[in-house]
Amino acid sequence: MIRVENLSKRFAEIEAVKGVTFEAPDGRITGLLGPNGAGKTTTLRMISTLVQPTTGRAMVDGVETGTDPLGVRAKLGLLSDARGLYMRLTARENIAYYGRLRGMTSPAIASSIAKLAQWLDMEALLDRRTDGFSQGERMKVAIARALVHDPRNVVLDEPTNGLDVMTTRSLREVVRRLREEGKCVLFSSHVMQEVSALCDEIVILAHGAVVAVGPPEAIREASGCTSLEDAFVKLAGAEAAEA
Ligand SMILES: Nc1ncnc2c1ncn2[C@@H]1O[C@H](COP(=O)(O)OP(=O)(O)OP(=O)(O)O)[C@@H](O)[C@H]1O
Numbered sequence: 527m528i529r530v531e532n533l534s535k536r537f538a539e540i541e542a543v544k545g546v547t548f549e550a551p552d553g554r555i556t557g558l559l560g561p562n563g564a565g566k567t568t569t570l571r572m573i574s575t576l577v578q579p580t581t582g583r584a585m586v587d588g589v590e591t592g593t594d595p596l597g598v599r600a601k602l603g604l605l606s607d608a609r610g611l612y613m614r615l616t617a618r619e620n621i622a623y624y625g626r627l628r629g630m631t632s633p634a635i636a637s638s639i640a641k642l643a644q645w646l647d648m649e650a651l652l653d654r655r656t657d658g659f660s661q662g663e664r665m666k667v668a669i670a671r672a673l674v675h676d677p678r679n680v681v682l683d684e685p686t687n688g689l690d691v692m693t694t695r696s697l698r699e700v701v702r703r704l705r706e707e708g709k710c711v712l713f714s715s716h717v718m719q720e721v722s723a724l725c726d727e728i729v730i731l732a733h734g735a736v737v738a739v740g741p742p743e744a745i746r747e748a749s750g751c752t753s754l755e756d757a758f759v760k761l762a763g764a765e766a767a768e769a
Pocket residue numbers: 537540541542560561562563564565566567568569716
């Protein structure tokens with residue numbers, strides 16, 4: 527479970543995140559939805575210990591990012607906005623390298639890669655060097671790399687950016703399988719349809735602050751709008767219309 531309490535981040539004069547509080551429970555898919563610049567990536571980076579909060583705290587399975595960042599990282603799989611791969615290594619070697627960094631044994635790495643390759647339909651890619659991979663192929667390797675150690679909590683920053691329909695669907699399937707396994711899945715998106723298709727809970731961010739939390743239908747009802755898209759535009763402001 528991921529919990530953030532009154533989390534804020536200031537970069538010089540920019541208040542990127544302002545007093546954000548929400549919970550992403552186990553066995554649920556929670557979507558962090560907001561227009562460009564709303565503070566989604568900064569929030570996810572604070573949860574993942576990559577950025578220190580100015581105030582507030584973030585906890586993963588009860589472990590606080592500020593006091594035990596390594597403990598938090600062990601409990602977390604992160605697909606960050608930086609998705610660089612080692613181009614001279616094959617897909618399998620890229621994923622295995624992360625498994626070794628996580629202290630996994632070779633047999634555990636091999637069985638994890640076999641499962642993820644099947645989930646992501648990437649068996650044919652495993653023994654190719656990643657140099658020259660398409661965007662979708664690179665994304666699959668980056669996701670497998672984030673999940674290789676079978677983390678209880680999964681944080682995905684805009685995972686479907688740049689993916690075609692088929693790859694987006696297989697990613698959604700992976701996210702649903704993670705939920706079936708009881709994991710906590712938190713992902714960000716600026717695409718309302720993406721979030722409503724997949725999420726049990728939505729946290730809408732605008733200008734660094736939470737403007738709505740709840741299941742998609744409850745958010746729509748509370749907004750008084752007829753569609754979730756209208757609710758998003760109303761709650762997140764004019765920028766959402768362009769997202
Ligand atoms: N390292 C940084 N230094 C200065 N400003 C930053 C930094 N990181 C983020 N910001 C600013 O904080 C605000 C929130 O950025 P953030 O990347 O968290 O938004 P986002 O919701 O993920 O947006 P997008 O959908 O465009 O990725 C923006 O105004 C951004 O310019």
